[in-house]
Amino acid sequence: MVRAAQQSFVDGRQQAMWAGVAVMGTLLAHVLARGPRTSARVTSPVDESEATAGAVSA
Template sequence: MGIGMGLSMTPATGAITGSLPREQQGVASALNDVTREFGTALGVALLGALLSAGYRGATDDRLHDISGPLADTAREGIANAVEVAGSTGTHAPDLIHAARQSFVDGWQQAMWAGVAVMGALSAYITLRGIGGSTTDLGDELS
């Protein structure tokens, strides 16, 4: 991921700022930074929500032997599940295993959603092409 970002971010920033007159390059650079930061925050929030929903859904399927407030606490997150495992007696190893597997399931769900979004964006960029879009930015900043 670092190699990909390193190879794409610097040329993209250079293309954005280089397409504008010198007096507007600061604004273009700031706009580039804001969109990158906003996209990162939005991506983390959406993928985190998918991970959490996937975890909860998977724990519902796996925690059928444990009920009550301990199971409810375990469904809130993997850290909570590990914390309450000691209070479940003989079910502790099963609870920890279920929480770990549920976390992996939620993680996979979130990562596949990320792959789908990146695939769609890659297809859009490939079909639309990159050329011509930087002049629109210069027109909007004028």
């Protein structure tokens, strides 16, 4: 009985490991296909009054 319990634990852990490998492989493929691009992004400049409003409160 103990041997069967140990074997079922090992089998379950092995199946969970392979499921994790499949998920990580899928995520890697997704990141490689749709991940960040290397092109430059245009950002809007921060208004100076907003940037300094919280800095001086004394």
